[in-house]
Amino acid sequence: xxxxxxxxxxxTVDDSRTMRDMLNLALSEAGYQVVQATDGAHGLEVxxxxxxxIVITDINMPRLDGFGFIEAVRQDxxxxxxxxxxxxxxxxxxxxERARQAGATGWIVKPFNAExxxxxxxxxxx
Amino acid sequence: xxxMETIRQTFFQECEEQLNxxxxxxxxxxxxxxxxxxxxxVFRAVHSIKxxxxxxxxxxxxxxxxxxxxxxxxxxNGALEASPxxxxxxxxxxxxxxxxxxxxxxDATVEDERLxxxxxALAGLAEAPxxxxxxxxxxxxxxxxxxxxxxxxxxxxxxxxxxxxxADLYRRxxxxxxxxxxLAELGDLDxxxxxxxxxxxxxxxxxxxxxxxxxxxxxxAPRERVEEAFDFVVDDCDLRIAPLAAAxxxxxxxxxxxxxxxxxxxxxxxxxxxxxxPAIDAPPAPEASARxxxxxxxxxxxxxxxxxxxxxxxxxxxxxxxxxxxxxxxxAMLSQxxxxxxxxxxxxxxDDLSALEQLTREIQDGIMAIRAQPVKPLFQRMTRIVREVxxxxxxxxxxxxxxxxxxxxxxxxxxxxxxxxxxxxxAVDHGLETPGDRAAAGKPEHGEVxxxxxxxxxxxxxxxxxxxxxxxxxxxxxxxxxxxxxAPDAQLSNAEIDNLLxxxxxxxxxxxxxxxxxxxxxxxVKSSIQSLGGRISVSSRPGLGATFSLSLPLTLAxxxxxxxxxxxxxxxxxxxxxxxxxxxxxxxxxxxxxxxRVLADRGAFVPLIDIGRExxxxxxxADPQSGVVxxxxxxxxxxxxxxxxxxxxxxxxxxxxxxxxxxxxxxxxAATILGDGRVALILDVDxxxxxxxxxxxxxxxxxx
Amino acid sequence: MPITDASAGASREFIVLRxxxxxxxxxxxxxxxxxGWTPATALPHAPSFVRGVINLRGAVLPIIDLAERLGFAPxxxxxxxxxxxxxxxxxxVGLLVDAVSDILxxxxxTIQPIPDVxxxxxxxxxxxxxxxxxxxxxxxxLDHLAPPALGEAA
Numbered sequence: 001x002x003x004x005x006x007x008x009x010x011x012t013v014d015d016s017r018t019m020r021d022m023l024n025l026a027l028s029e030a031g032y033q034v035v036q037a038t039d040g041a042h043g044l045e046v047x048x049x050x051x052x053x054i055v056i057t058d059i060n061m062p063r064l065d066g067f068g069f070i071e072a073v074r075q076d077x078x079x080x081x082x083x084x085x086x087x088x089x090x091x092x093x094x095x096x097e098r099a100r101q102a103g104a105t106g107w108i109v110k111p112f113n114a115e116x117x118x119x120x121x122x123x124x125x126x
Numbered sequence: 127x128x129x130m131e132t133i134r135q136t137f138f139q140e141c142e143e144q145l146n147x148x149x150x151x152x153x154x155x156x157x158x159x160x161x162x163x164x165x166x167x168v169f170r171a172v173h174s175i176k177x178x179x180x181x182x183x184x185x186x187x188x189x190x191x192x193x194x195x196x197x198x199x200x201x202x203n204g205a206l207e208a209s210p211x212x213x214x215x216x217x218x219x220x221x222x223x224x225x226x227x228x229x230x231x232x233d234a235t236v237e238d239e240r241l242x243x244x245x246x247a248l249a250g251l252a253e254a255p256x257x258x259x260x261x262x263x264x265x266x267x268x269x270x271x272x273x274x275x276x277x278x279x280x281x282x283x284x285x286x287x288x289x290x291x292x293a294d295l296y297r298r299x300x301x302x303x304x305x306x307x308x309l310a311e312l313g314d315l316d317x318x319x320x321x322x323x324x325x326x327x328x329x330x331x332x333x334x335x336x337x338x339x340x341x342x343x344x345x346x347a348p349r350e351r352v353e354e355a356f357d358f359v360v361d362d363c364d365l366r367i368a369p370l371a372a373a374x375x376x377x378x379x380x381x382x383x384x385x386x387x388x389x390x391x392x393x394x395x396x397x398x399x400x401x402x403x404p405a406i407d408a409p410p411a412p413e414a415s416a417r418x419x420x421x422x423x424x425x426x427x428x429x430x431x432x433x434x435x436x437x438x439x440x441x442x443x444x445x446x447x448x449x450x451x452x453x454x455x456x457x458a459m460l461s462q463x464x465x466x467x468x469x470x471x472x473x474x475x476x477d478d479l480s481a482l483e484q485l486t487r488e489i490q491d492g493i494m495a496i497r498a499q500p501v502k503p504l505f506q507r508m509t510r511i512v513r514e515v516x517x518x519x520x521x522x523x524x525x526x527x528x529x530x531x532x533x534x535x536x537x538x539x540x541x542x543x544x545x546x547x548x549x550x551x552x553a554v555d556h557g558l559e560t561p562g563d564r565a566a567a568g569k570p571e572h573g574e575v576x577x578x579x580x581x582x583x584x585x586x587x588x589x590x591x592x593x594x595x596x597x598x599x600x601x602x603x604x605x606x607x608x609x610x611x612x613a614p615d616a617q618l619s620n621a622e623i624d625n626l627l628x629x630x631x632x633x634x635x636x637x638x639x640x641x642x643x644x645x646x647x648x649x650x651v652k653s654s655i656q657s658l659g660g661r662i663s664v665s666s667r668p669g670l671g672a673t674f675s676l677s678l679p680l681t682l683a684x685x686x687x688x689x690x691x692x693x694x695x696x697x698x699x700x701x702x703x704x705x706x707x708x709x710x711x712x713x714x715x716x717x718x719x720x721x722x723r724v725l726a727d728r729g730a731f732v733p734l735i736d737i738g739r740e741x742x743x744x745x746x747x748a749d750p751q752s753g754v755v756x757x758x759x760x761x762x763x764x765x766x767x768x769x770x771x772x773x774x775x776x777x778x779x780x781x782x783x784x785x786x787x788x789x790x791x792x793x794x795x796a797a798t799i800l801g802d803g804r805v806a807l808i809l810d811v812d813x814x815x816x817x818x819x820x821x822x823x824x825x826x827x828x829x830x
Numbered sequence: 831m832p833i834t835d836a837s838a839g840a841s842r843e844f845i846v847l848r849x850x851x852x853x854x855x856x857x858x859x860x861x862x863x864x865x866g867w868t869p870a871t872a873l874p875h876a877p878s879f880v881r882g883v884i885n886l887r888g889a890v891l892p893i894i895d896l897a898e899r900l901g902f903a904p905x906x907x908x909x910x911x912x913x914x915x916x917x918x919x920x921x922x923v924g925l926l927v928d929a930v931s932d933i934l935x936x937x938x939x940t941i942q943p944i945p946d947v948x949x950x951x952x953x954x955x956x957x958x959x960x961x962x963x964x965x966x967x968x969x970x971x972l973d974h975l976a977p978p979a980l981g982e983a984a
Contacts, residue, residue, distance in 0.1 A: 018178040021133045022133055060169065060174075080297075081301075084299055087177075100298060100361070105299035105300050107358070112181075451888070455888065741875075743872065782889070786889065791875060805885050
């Protein structure tokens with residue numbers, strides 16, 4: 001398990017530097033490789049270049065928001081089954097449902113702690 | 127530093143950016159210059175602040191950001207109209223949000239009353255928003271579900287789970303195998319897979335779902351923990367969980383069968399399949415084939431496509447800047463040593479020295495470029511000042527800014543905030559008229575305050591202007607006479623009257639309002655600008671408005687100066703103030719009054735200043751013909767001629783504050799350290815120009 | 831300097847210097863360094879006890895003639911004169927003295943109030959006296975030595 005975790009790469013897509021840094025810190029400490037993108041459009045670029053194993057994305061972002069990003073990822077045959085977790089402050093069901101409709105695998109409710117984050121990531125990690 | 131502490135710093139930096147974004151966006155919305163993206167950007171900014179604040183448990187900030195965000199969402203989805211009243215509340219909320227961020231940082235306290243008032247106002251706009259913070263904070267704190275909660279009933283030996291995914295489960299990137307793996311962490315699994323629904327190969331849809339599982343999980347874990355494993359898929363599957371019967375070997379899953387049967391056409395095709403659990407860890411085939419083994423390392427792992435910048439601790443830059451300052455001084459010392467060693471001018475040492483000087487200057491420029499920052503954030507801060515003063519005075523004001531990208535050294539930037547705030551306050555409070563007065567004067571009700579910045583010949587020039595009533599010269603003069611600042615019969619030009627505003631103790635406000643009249647007058651603005659090596663001037667047109675102009679050095683770190691000798695003292699004159707140097711002829715020097723002399727220079731008479739006497743270095747008057755005269759220009763273009771004994775050098779000098787360990791000294795702008803290691807004073811040219819102007823018109827100042 | 835409320839038995843080290851045949855002491859906690867005299871750059875419009883400014887490793891250090899400040903005759907400038915660099919509030923100030931004569935440790939409770947016969951200047955700049963080897967030593971009150979800054983003038 002630990003060997004696998006070491007080689008696993010996670011793409012985090014968030015326009016907030018604070019949030020990217022927090023994700024990076026928690027995930028790196030858990031042994032994951034982290035690649036980052038600042039919005040959905042950038043996320044698609046990094047996704048194709050880096051071919052991560054898991055994607056974590058925010059919803060509210062400039063240029064291309066989380067819903068659009070997830071839809072675009074799912075349309076790419078290469079990433080049709082990649083686990084995508086959405087970050088949401090709203091535990092509001094409509095946001096979650098929209099993300100699910102777009103193709104999100106699961107969600108992480110902000111604010112999260114490192115333990116919770118890693119356990120959710122592990123749930124969807126291959 | 128603790129990594130979380132670093133992130134906290136990042137959070138506050140980011141907050142500043144997002145607060146700016148919020149304010150800029152709201153202002154655009156207010157004047158109807160916003161597009162659909164503007165309100166989105168504002169929403170996102172507030173949302174981001176809320177997200178980060180939640181992570182650091184800034185509860186008050188989170189709660190307010192949530193209400194604010196909800197109201198903004200109303201604007202975004204059209205439920206709320208950007209009416210003037212709504213925008214006023216929004217802008218006030220942005221101000222409060224900024225203060226709450228400061229509070230979180232420990233730099234301020236926000237009164238509960240203000241918070242509650244605005245919260246109420248926002249909630250009124252956006253019909254009862256839900257309370258977010260408590261629940262989310264709990265989710266953040268810990269996971270109660272993972273803890274062992276004892277079931278109320280007799281503990282079951284485990285759970286029987288029936289699980290039939292729909293196609294959507296796969297479409298969303300979920301995998302039954304991963305769920306089984308998670309369940310396996312809770313206890314022993316006995317898994318039966320029903321593959322009966324699998325179609326023949328030609329009918330097989332790779333996106334379809336054909337399998338179902340019956341899982342016997344022997345565990346002490348509560349039902350909630352088991353359900354948690356299905357958290358993400360509960361809407362994409364048929365799921366039933368029942369306590370495991372005391373005899374887990376039971377072959378027939380009674381509770382599940384009725385419905386299962388309706389779906390499984392042939393219950394006898396139910397094929398128990400033993401699954402080798404370790405194999406579940408293997409990645410599912412479609413993804414595995416998709417994953418390219420080689421990553422492209424040349425692609426940046428950070429955010430390269432967005433911006434090519436690095437963030438550097440300011441302290442490091444300042445330290446570097448100080449070191450470069452020392453380098454400049456040391457290089458001056460070295461060059462002095464080389465001169466004193468008597469080496470010939472053509473020697474290699476001199477060549478090397480000039481190469482070193484060139485390098486030093488380039489490093490200097492490089493550091494200054496790093497420390498340079500645009501005035502935009504400073505100007506943005508003024509929008510709030512304008513708003514607050516407008517609110518307090520009942521005036522309607524628009525702030526226009528120009529040249530926000532103009533860069534200035536950080537050291538200057540920081541010291542500009544106070545004087546600029548004062549000038550902007552004044553412009554609204556004293557400069558602009560009330561909407562009624564404006565209408566009566568045939569002007570638009572909205573007054574305008576204009577802030578502009580530009581680079582002009584090595585200095586930054588900032589103008590604060592308003593289209594108000596202009597300076598009431600009759601009143602200014604009357605006030606100055608009343609306050610004994612000028613003689614009652616003084617004959618003053620318009621410009622001279624305007625400049626009375628800068629006299630210490632002068633105040634025009636008939637009733638000192640609590641906005642501009644905080645015991646700080648224009649004289650304080652002027653002296654703080656002067657302490658920056660800057661100048662301030664004012665121009666006014668009655669009925670049309672007034673403009674205050676600041677001219678400042680781009681940096682407080684170095685200046686180009688002319689090193690001169692006066693009465694055995696070495697002094698530095700800033701090069702930017704020097705118009706020309708000359709040896710005066712006897713016929714050009716004229717006496718004026720008892721003690722004053724002027725120099726005829728190209729048709730104009732320029733006051734001659736005896737620097738040595740003015741500064742108390744000697745008591746006997748200097749002979750103008752025995753030395754050199756430097757014509758300098760000060761505020762508003764007035765000139766005077768400084769008499770010095772000789773000119774020694776022209777060089778870049780590092781500016782050292784006299785105030786750090788001593789105090790401001792009249793006639794001295796700052797100090798520097800020369801090549802011999804001694805301190806030399808830098809002349810405050812404006813002081814002499816202003817002094818000369820005052821002296822040349824004896825009736826002006828009652829107390830000279 | 832909370833000398834008065836220090837607990838009994840606590841001692842402090844002092845630098846002792848002579849001015850006009852009298853002994854004075856400066857709390858060593860305030861002393862940053864002691865250096866030789868180098869010619870200072872004169873400051874215009876300064877009180878006469880301010881002898882100018884010197885370069886202290888890149889910082890501009892004002893020099894106060896301690897003798898003149900305490901009301902004695904100004905110190906005669908020679909290369910043997912000494913500058914005691916002290917920190918007063920956030921500022922560094924150089925005190926020009928004839929020479930430093932001693933460093934001694936003194937229990938704080940032995941410090942007594944200034945006798946009433948002292949002049950106003952002495953009362954202003956001396957916060958107490960103590961006896962040492964039959965000598966009376968005046969403890970200098972540093973925070974009043976520097977001229978008030980422009981903005982702080984009462």
